[in-house]
Amino acid sequence: MKRSVAVWAVSCLAALCAPAVVHAFCGFYVSKADTKLFNKASQVVLVRDGDRTVITMVNDFKGDPREFAVVIPVPTFIEREQIHVTNQAVVDHLDAYTAPRLVEYYDPDPCVKRQRFTWPAQGAVGDRAAGTAMSEARESALGISVEARYTVGEYDIVILSAKQSDGLETWLRENDYRIPNGASRVLASYIKQGTRFFVARVNLEEQSALGFTYLRPLQIAFESPKFMLPIRLGTVNADGPQELFVYTLTRTGRVETTNYRTVRLPTGHELPELVEAEFSNFYRDMFARQVDKENKRAVFLEYAWDMNWCDPCAADPLSVAELRELGVFWVKDGNRFGPKGAARDVFVTRLHVRYDAEHFPEDLVFQETGDRGNFQGRYVLRRAWKGNTDCASGQEYLHQLRKRQIDEAERLASLTGWSLNEILDRIELADAAEPTPWWKKIWGEERD
Amino acid sequence: MTPQTQAPTRFPGSMARSAPARGVGGAAVPAGSRPGWRHLARRLDPRLYQIVALAGLLGYGSWKLGFDTSLPIMLLILAAALATQHACTHLWKLPAFEPRSALISALSLCLLLRTNDPRWAVVAAIVAVASKFVLRVDGKHVFNPTNFGLVVLMLLTDAVWVSPGQWGNAAFFGFLLACLGGMVVHRSSRSDVTWSFLLFYGAVLLGRSLWLGEPWAIPLHCLQNGALLLFAFFMISDPRTTPDSRLGRIVYALVVALGAGFVHFVLFENNGLLWSLVACAPLVPLINRVLPGTQYQWSAARAACPRVRSARRSWSAKLGTWMAGLRKAALEQGVLR
Numbered sequence: 179m180k181r182s183v184a185v186w187a188v189s190c191l192a193a194l195c196a197p198a199v200v201h202a203f204c205g206f207y208v209s210k211a212d213t214k215l216f217n218k219a220s221q222v223v224l225v226r227d228g229d230r231t232v233i234t235m236v237n238d239f240k241g242d243p244r245e246f247a248v249v250i251p252v253p254t255f256i257e258r259e260q261i262h263v264t265n266q267a268v269v270d271h272l273d274a275y276t277a278p279r280l281v282e283y284y285d286p287d288p289c290v291k292r293q294r295f296t297w298p299a300q301g302a303v304g305d306r307a308a309g310t311a312m313s314e315a316r317e318s319a320l321g322i323s324v325e326a327r328y329t330v331g332e333y334d335i336v337i338l339s340a341k342q343s344d345g346l347e348t349w350l351r352e353n354d355y356r357i358p359n360g361a362s363r364v365l366a367s368y369i370k371q372g373t374r375f376f377v378a379r380v381n382l383e384e385q386s387a388l389g390f391t392y393l394r395p396l397q398i399a400f401e402s403p404k405f406m407l408p409i410r411l412g413t414v415n416a417d418g419p420q421e422l423f424v425y426t427l428t429r430t431g432r433v434e435t436t437n438y439r440t441v442r443l444p445t446g447h448e449l450p451e452l453v454e455a456e457f458s459n460f461y462r463d464m465f466a467r468q469v470d471k472e473n474k475r476a477v478f479l480e481y482a483w484d485m486n487w488c489d490p491c492a493a494d495p496l497s498v499a500e501l502r503e504l505g506v507f508w509v510k511d512g513n514r515f516g517p518k519g520a521a522r523d524v525f526v527t528r529l530h531v532r533y534d535a536e537h538f539p540e541d542l543v544f545q546e547t548g549d550r551g552n553f554q555g556r557y558v559l560r561r562a563w564k565g566n567t568d569c570a571s572g573q574e575y576l577h578q579l580r581k582r583q584i585d586e587a588e589r590l591a592s593l594t595g596w597s598l599n600e601i602l603d604r605i606e607l608a609d610a611a612e613p614t615p616w617w618k619k620i621w622g623e624e625r626d
Numbered sequence: 627m628t629p630q631t632q633a634p635t636r637f638p639g640s641m642a643r644s645a646p647a648r649g650v651g652g653a654a655v656p657a658g659s660r661p662g663w664r665h666l667a668r669r670l671d672p673r674l675y676q677i678v679a680l681a682g683l684l685g686y687g688s689w690k691l692g693f694d695t696s697l698p699i700m701l702l703i704l705a706a707a708l709a710t711q712h713a714c715t716h717l718w719k720l721p722a723f724e725p726r727s728a729l730i731s732a733l734s735l736c737l738l739l740r741t742n743d744p745r746w747a748v749v750a751a752i753v754a755v756a757s758k759f760v761l762r763v764d765g766k767h768v769f770n771p772t773n774f775g776l777v778v779l780m781l782l783t784d785a786v787w788v789s790p791g792q793w794g795n796a797a798f799f800g801f802l803l804a805c806l807g808g809m810v811v812h813r814s815s816r817s818d819v820t821w822s823f824l825l826f827y828g829a830v831l832l833g834r835s836l837w838l839g840e841p842w843a844i845p846l847h848c849l850q851n852g853a854l855l856l857f858a859f860f861m862i863s864d865p866r867t868t869p870d871s872r873l874g875r876i877v878y879a880l881v882v883a884l885g886a887g888f889v890h891f892v893l894f895e896n897n898g899l900l901w902s903l904v905a906c907a908p909l910v911p912l913i914n915r916v917l918p919g920t921q922y923q924w925s926a927a928r929a930a931c932p933r934v935r936s937a938r939r940s941w942s943a944k945l946g947t948w949m950a951g952l953r954k955a956a957l958e959q960g961v962l963r
Contacts, residue, residue: 439794539843548785
């Protein structure tokens with residue numbers, strides 16, 4: 179039985195809240211926009227220091243596990259100990275920690291004097307039963323070398339090298355991987371660069387024995403000067419653009435792409451209170467609008483922060499144990515000088531890209547910068563004062579509130595493309611009396 | 627970037643052989659040709675055009691593309707570069723303070739250098755401008771100041787980086803226009819190095835993609851990069867740090883292009899253009915010995931002026947003759963007495 183193609187997608191969700199050293203008050207956390215908002219979203223965690231890389235790959239494959247397989251170009255030979263299967267929860271935690279967030283402030287009583295606030299892969303399909311044991315003679319004839327076979331967790335893994343793409347394509351087809359048309363050409367360019375292929379699919383017996391009902395993230399550790407993510411295989415015959423979320427955990431600072439623009443998403447905007455109930459819709463529409471605005475050619479920065487803290491926190495920073503599980507090899511247990519449970523010397527960057535072959539012809543190439551400035555996708559609700567406004571400053575407050583509500587509606591319409599009139603219809607504007615004409619304040623009221 | 631140099635007449639070793647009277651572009655103007663806007667454009671120091679072009683690109687990048695830089699950092703770079711130029715002018719006892727080349731170096735650093743630490747921005751500007759005075763061979767500075775400042779700082783600290791992806795592709799056409807406009811006015815005899823570099827580097831990219839069987843979209847995407855154009859039009863074309871002979875410049879462009887390809891595709895390092903140019907710059911004195919030519923001088927570039935002045939005289943002479951003829955006709959008609 180041939181299996182259908184399992185497409186990986188990586189998806190995701192960033193504002194200049196405060197300089198790196200200032201623990202600024204960035205509002206009370208209300209809710210977040212995590213990767214689950216986006217369909218076919220793939221997530222990749224890249225841990226990088228020097229030439230050492232640990233990659234964790236998560237996909238949202240929801241079909242029959244027999245239908246699942248991945249083919250990933252890797253720059254070096256991979257030994258058994260370089261492969262690991264981790265728990266989905268740790269990536270979910272990283273997703274929650276870095277997700278764009280909605281925060282709120284409450285307006286104070288206007289009548290009281292106050293102080294000022296200050297790597298994704300192309301899925302393939304195959305029948306496990308059919309042809310996994312290829313004869314060496316056949317492999318040799320195809321120019322294929324099966325360099326290693328491993329079973330790690332619930333996955334059967336093969337490390338392949340090839341001399342020509344036709345042979346690799348034939349081998350994959352003979353082993354019941356359905357390779358999309360056009361993949362051969364992409365495979366050929368990787369082969370000429372000396373790339374090996376990491377091919378994995380699910381071992382149902384192992385999965386059953388382990389008792390997992392979902393596919394856990396695969397991890398690979400390797401050493402290579404290449405700091406990149408191959409996305410070209412995923413764009414072959416893809417059904418529309420794909421969502422990819424890349425989290426990088428580094429030591430020096432923020433990570434950006436060098437062959438595409440890295441753009442900061444709009445952040446720090448005050449929005450109408452109605453956004454609270456529709457934060458997911460707001461974020462999806464705003465992201466789509468920003469993608470179009472950048473001609474679909476940009477990678478978006480959603481979060482960049484020192485892993486030691488957050489403000490406000492959509493989730494706690496990852497523990498040392500969690501970071502080590504993700505492959506952050508330089509952190510050690512028992513940091514004596516850090517706050518309890520804190521991970522030191524880790525900077526997290528969250529990038530979100532919506533890509534297709536037309537607008538992203540090249541693989542993503544990254545560089546680590548020296549920028550340790552904090553950035554987060556943060557959207558603000560300012561709750562209006564609901565109490566007594568029966569005083570002179572109260573009327574002034576209502577005028578300002580009304581003006582602010584209209585500004586917020588216009589901003590929401592501008593960010594998302596939603597109809598301004600519809601937004602205004604849904605907002606309960608402050609009931610402010612006509613303001614006193616300025617001239618009445620000059621001489622005061624005179625009696626006839 | 628390009629003409630980051632000063633041409634003080636008494637700067638030790640900077641007295642160059644006087645170049646033949648040529649236009650800014652280096653091309654002799656036919657005798658008796660009429661002065662027009664082209665002549666006016668040629669009379670301008672090409673460095674002034676570069677300052678305007680670089681400032682325009684910086685404004686565009688900061689407001690439209692959201693460069694990761696800030697006004698205070700930019701002002702610090704500008705101030706530090708001009709102050710260094712001023713200090714070096716006194717130290718080397720030069721006759722006059724020449725701000726133009728320092729301004730070009732500073733604007734180029736603003737476009738390329740990224741850091742959150744203002745101290746490193748200042749150090750970069752000082753290193754860049756001071757390198758013109760300190761690192762000299764045969765009366766010319768060896769390194770393009772901006773290139774040298776960036777590379778030294780990237781080697782010194784992780785707090786400084788260059789973002790080659792900051793231009794994207796949407797800005798490509800506007801940027802190309804600015805660069806080509808610069809070429810029209812500049813018309814430097816060094817434009818050959820720009821074109822030959824683009825040709826060789828394009829050949830490296832296209833050849834690699836052809837070999838790998840990649841779609842044309844990949845090398846075209848690499849070529850439509852603002853950072854590449856900025857490098858080709860404003861940095862490698864620096865007349866004072868390129869070989870004197872045309873053949874030498876073409877050989878130089880080839881070596882820099884191959885070096886950039888090596889850094890990018892073999893060492894897998896970013897900013898291959900910057901690393902390659904700084905590594906190849908010391909070859910220039912060697913190339914000049916093997917393939918000698920006329921050393922470039924900004925003063926020579928302005929040798930167009932005598933030509934234009936003679937043209938001006940010609941215009942005034944014609945005007946005088948015309949006025950005399952008019953007066954004579956008026957006298958004959960009895961209009962004037």
